[in-house]
Amino acid sequence: MEQRHLGRTGLRVSRIGLGTLTWGRDTDEHDAADMLKTFWEAGGTLVDTADVYGDGESEYLLGRLVDGLVPRRDLVISTKAGSVADPDRRCDGSRGHLLAALDASLERLGTDHVDVWHVHVYDPGTPLEETLQALDLAVASGRARYAGVANFCGWQLAKAATWQLAAPGTRTRLASTQLEYSLLQRGVEREVLPAALDLGVGLLPSSPLGRGVLTGKYRHTTPPDSRGASEHLAPFVEPYLDDTATRIVDAVTTAADGLAVTPLQVALAWVRDRPGVTAPIVGARNAQQLTAALSVEALSLPDEICRALDDVSAPVHRYPDHDWSTL
Numbered sequence: 001m002e003q004r005h006l007g008r009t010g011l012r013v014s015r016i017g018l019g020t021l022t023w024g025r026d027t028d029e030h031d032a033a034d035m036l037k038t039f040w041e042a043g044g045t046l047v048d049t050a051d052v053y054g055d056g057e058s059e060y061l062l063g064r065l066v067d068g069l070v071p072r073r074d075l076v077i078s079t080k081a082g083s084v085a086d087p088d089r090r091c092d093g094s095r096g097h098l099l100a101a102l103d104a105s106l107e108r109l110g111t112d113h114v115d116v117w118h119v120h121v122y123d124p125g126t127p128l129e130e131t132l133q134a135l136d137l138a139v140a141s142g143r144a145r146y147a148g149v150a151n152f153c154g155w156q157l158a159k160a161a162t163w164q165l166a167a168p169g170t171r172t173r174l175a176s177t178q179l180e181y182s183l184l185q186r187g188v189e190r191e192v193l194p195a196a197l198d199l200g201v202g203l204l205p206s207s208p209l210g211r212g213v214l215t216g217k218y219r220h221t222t223p224p225d226s227r228g229a230s231e232h233l234a235p236f237v238e239p240y241l242d243d244t245a246t247r248i249v250d251a252v253t254t255a256a257d258g259l260a261v262t263p264l265q266v267a268l269a270w271v272r273d274r275p276g277v278t279a280p281i282v283g284a285r286n287a288q289q290l291t292a293a294l295s296v297e298a299l300s301l302p303d304e305i306c307r308a309l310d311d312v313s314a315p316v317h318r319y320p321d322h323d324w325s326t327l
Contacts, residue, residue: 154191
């Protein structure tokens with residue numbers, strides 16, 4: 001699998017990442033092991049998790065599989081901290097919480113360092129410089145090799161990345177940012193992507209298949225074994241089952257038919273090769289699904305197909321998101 005630099009750093013990662021959101025909850029150890037081995041054998045390196053996935057079970061399961069199944073040195077492990085399961089405070093970006101969470105993640109993962117550590121969410125209740133100092137301390141101590149953020153909007157990302165660049169050698173530059181991005185969700189193009197491109201931050205898109213909708217599986221019905229039929233994941237899928245999504249999925253299916261490939265391959269190739277994208281994070285239910293996603297490595301979409309998909313999925317961008325002179 002082709003490797004790409006993560007932002008403006010020396011770290012190289014596979015241009016498709018493996019997501020573990022459901023590991024330890026909906027995905028058992030057998031399926032997780034099959035997927036990790038399939039991913040590794042295909043040349044994949046970037047494995048993404050978080051301390052809240054499965055209440056820590058995702059990290060724990062990944063840690064049990066590493067070394068026994070796949071050499072630790074062959075993986076780029078990314079995890080996150082800062083999202084908390086508290087109805088009164090859904091995020092905690094305090095230095096104390098973040099560093100304690102990192103230590104707990106390392107214990108569950110069974111490693112002395114993670115390769116990329118992300119602040120999972122912006123915390124308006126904590127000064128940003130305090131949150132970012134936790135990243136500096138983690139890198140300086142060797143517990144994290146690189147640092148990033150997730151779910152930061154445009155101004156939050158720009159402020160954080162600029163703050164880190166203001167003291168080179170003292171503060172660690174942001175290597176990456178992780179947000180949802182697909183043909184069904186192009187909101188990052190308004191401000192996040194321009195900021196990331198300007199500041200040298202690599203984008204790791206989550207839900208690159210539109211929460212599974214872009215595979216076409218929901219065009220006529222909801223498969224009983226799909227996330228859309230799952231009690232706790234159905235609300236996650238439902239927002240992408242509207243008329244707008246249907247129109248975009250139909251266009252993806254038409255493109256796939258014309259190229260003799262699958263809608264999954266078309267949708268994933270589109271987001272993988274967008275400017276500023278380093279590696280979409282793909283979550284699969286089993287090794288068969290993951291193999292289907294990894295087969296996109298051989299596909300590059302023709303320019304005319306990209307333009308057609310751009311047009312049919314184009315978000316509404318008005319002032320001030322576009323240059324005022326074009327309005």
